[in-house]
């Protein structure tokens with residue numbers, strides 16, 4: 001239908017890209033300059049390429065309670081545990097709700113649904129109490145478990161699962177696949193594009209957590225990178241802005257890598273799936 | 276290899292009765308085709324036999340063994356689904372092998388069976404492909420292959436051709452029949468297409484609203500339909516019906532459209548004045564220019580190549596069709612006669628076929 005490129009649309013999109021990229025560029029350029037210059041407010045938009053080593057230097061920077069590389073690792077494993085945990089738990093609960101008739105099925109469904117309306121901030125005090133009773137404060141499970149239960153992902157999986165044709169379920173039954181076999185051999189592979197998308201969303205969600213990790217960890221060993229960055233800029237000594245900016249850029253990388261890695265997956269899944 | 280017997284098989288969903296107690300017995304290697312309009316309970320019947328639903332009443336015997344409550348995968352039946360139900364993420368080979376794998380069959384044996392089936396169905400070159408990369412006809416064959424490799428006692432087909440285009444359908448239809456005969460597997464085949472039903476069936480079961488209106492060979496069903504529903508359902512173009520009452524001591528019938536017609540046979544068809552429905556197939560109506568007893572007003576001519584179908588009405592307004600050799604007579608009013616030998620009589624009240632004792 002369209003013959004010539006739509007210049008207006010491109011212009012708007014380009015403007016959007018610039019708007020989003022600008023702060024990141026400032027951080028990148030700032031990382032390569034001296035802290036003193038930045039403190040003076042004399043930040044240049046042209047990076048000094050001689051000083052790219054600052055990113056390596058930042059890895060072992062430890063203005064907060066732990067070195068940056070350690071906090072990156074904690075964040076990575078936390079996000080990974082949350083994303084995988086959410087997918088496992090919600091896929092299983094959605095499986096139960098979508099494929100089985102059991103007493104109180106709809107009650108269970110609505111209970112899960114209702115928790116959607118309670119943001120983590122609202123239930124944070126009781127959650128803290130529970131974790132404390134379980135002696136999980138300052139532990140990795142305490143950091144991740146409360147964030148794993150997910151109504152959103154359960155609902156999403158349910159929608160995906162009920163769209164699976166009945167005939168496919170029946171064919172599997174005739175082939176002799178029990179429920180868990182069907183789940184593993186058919187349902188999960190059929191939904192892998194959705195799983196990839198969900199993994200990306202939940203990984204980024206986990207990576208960006210701030211309030212709960214802040215509450216539940218008191219020792220430096222479990223500090224996440226998001227907490228670390230905040231701590232770096234709240235001290236009263238002179239702030240090494242170049243290192244802080246380098247750390248910020250480093251903290252952006254894992255989510256970006258996950259998006260890129262998963263993007264290939266779910267595009268491939270979308271093009272070959274036919275249901 | 277196996278016989279299948281359904282005894283009083285009935286199924287209700289809540290308060291809606293879908294099947295009203297079906298009795299039928301299939302001989303070894305027989306293909307029974309169940310034909311009926313959509314929603315009459317055909318799929319439900321197959322799903323009961325497959326074990327995907329459990330019946331409200333009745334029993335299913337396979338080879339004399341009661342399998343009414345046996346798990347679907349242990350019934351030794353294989354089903355070909357309407358939309359094929361292939362696993363989209365598995366290759367053609369894996370699709371066919373999956374059931375065997377779950378049975379714990381050795382890999383070599385699985386490969387042998389799948390390759391054999393693929394060979395029979397000309398799928399050998401496609402074994403590595405995913406269903407998404409296949410045409411409709413190829414997918415259909417994979418679905419067949421998945422059924423064949425299990426070497427079941429019973430095949431179940433649920434409208435397996437309804438997603439193919441007309442030309443392919445004719446060919447696959449013949450392929451299915453050849454294959455079924457060669458493997459000699461007892462089969463239940465469901466369709467709403469009467470041509471498919473007539474050509475495939477050893478015996479035909481015409482279903483109406485959860486009841487088998489007639490179970491007989493295709494030719495028997497065509498020649499002596501058990502009731503008015505079957506008569507109207509089987510045959511294309513479908514049978515004409517005209518209202519009439521018996522007269523002349525039950526040896527003739529007076530049409531609502533006017534004239535009296537002679538009825539076949541020597542005996543009386545019933546008491547005078549009894550309301551009946553006369554049936555005659557469009558190809559059996561005879562045009563007798565000027566001399567025929569019955570008037571016919573032509574409303575539309577459909578040329579079909581070597582034949583033409585004339586749509587029109589009888590003098591009393593009843594719709595009527597005539598099939599004639601091409602070219603059709605170019606007239607808007609014709610006179611026709613209804614040869615006694617080709618008349619079918621049905622009780623106007625019950626719709627049942629009348630026979631002279």
Ligand SMILES: Nc1ncnc2c1ncn2[C@@H]1O[C@H](COP(=O)(O)OP(=O)(O)O)[C@@H](O)[C@H]1O
Pocket residue numbers: 288293311312313314315316317318319320
């Ligand atoms: N699981 C079900 N629950 C309720 N009604 C059903 C169910 N399955 C089928 N039916 C009803 O049973 C009737 C027969 O369905 P079906 O056997 O699929 O018809 P067909 O295959 O002949 O078109 C339909 O009216 C349908 O609505």
Ligand SMILES: [Mg+2]
Pocket residue numbers: 317318319
């Ligand atoms: Mg059906």
